[in-house]
Amino acid sequence: MAFPVPVILPHTVRMDLEAADDKNLISMIDQACEAGWMRVAVPSILDWQAPISRLGPGETAALALAVAMPEAVLLMDERRGRRAARMLGLATTGVLGLLYVGQTSRAPRQPGAGHS
Numbered sequence: 001m002a003f004p005v006p007v008i009l010p011h012t013v014r015m016d017l018e019a020a021d022d023k024n025l026i027s028m029i030d031q032a033c034e035a036g037w038m039r040v041a042v043p044s045i046l047d048w049q050a051p052i053s054r055l056g057p058g059e060t061a062a063l064a065l066a067v068a069m070p071e072a073v074l075l076m077d078e079r080r081g082r083r084a085a086r087m088l089g090l091a092t093t094g095v096l097g098l099l100y101v102g103q104t105s106r107a108p109r110q111p112g113a114g115h116s
Contacts, residue, residue: 007038008072010061014040044068055080066090 009029017025032038043064055063059081066074067088076082077094085092 006036007032007075008065008069009038009040010058010065011040011042012061013058016058041065055084059084063088063090 014026014029017029029038029040033040043061045064045068055078059076059078062074062076063081063084066072066085067090070090072091074085074090074092075094075098076085076092082092082094
């Protein structure tokens with residue numbers, strides 16, 4: 001499985017991270033956006049309702065973005081969010097799936113090269 005580039009981060013999730021004052025993660029997001037492989041987006045359907053209640057605003061925004069982008073692979077670890085994605089027919093993966101794809105798609109290391 002390959003992931004589409006850029007990775008789309010819901011604006012709501014970024015705001016949650018800013019509210020939590022997670023400066024390191026915000027810095028990494030900014031760097032990824034500057035490098036061009038991530039962007040922050042607001043769903044065009046602002047009043048969209050997820051098919052399962054009790055989802056947080058971040059999960060709801062991620063689902064709304066994925067619905068608007070059928071070629072997307074939704075990164076969702078929350079059980080309720082994954083269930084909602086299945087109901088909508090969306091492709092999903094979790095963080096472990098993302099790490100697996102990242103690891104298996106790397107260029108082979110040179111003998112004697114250190115781990116990064």
